[in-house]
Amino acid sequence: MEMRFNLDSCNSLVISDSTIADPRPNMSHGCRAPDEVAVQFVHVPLGSSDGLPDFVQNISLRCGEAKTIASALMTAAQNAR
Numbered sequence: 081m082e083m084r085f086n087l088d089s090c091n092s093l094v095i096s097d098s099t100i101a102d103p104r105p106n107m108s109h110g111c112r113a114p115d116e117v118a119v120q121f122v123h124v125p126l127g128s129s130d131g132l133p134d135f136v137q138n139i140s141l142r143c144g145e146a147k148t149i150a151s152a153l154m155t156a157a158q159n160a161r
Contacts, residue, residue: 094120103133112140 082096094100099112100120112118123135141149 090123090126092122092124094118094122096120100138102136102138104136105132107136116140116142117146 082094082098082100085093085095087093096118098118100118102108102120103122117140119139119141121135121137122133124131124133128134
């Protein structure tokens with residue numbers, strides 16, 4: 081399962097239970113253990129002529145960490161209403 085979120089015109093977030101490919105050419109794919117969640121944050125400069133990102137952050141979260149972050153996001157979203 082993979083979910084992609086366009087946060088604004090320059091930033092996107094990808095969350096997956098599989099390894100996420102790095103969008104930059106000639107870069108290796110991210111790595112993760114079988115029991116981890118892959119997270120990728122990508123920034124593409126506004127007006128980029130080639131559409132290539134200037135910043136990519138790949139992280140892996142243990143399942144418990146991912147659940148805690150998801151719970152914190154849900155709580156914050158409910159409080160923001």
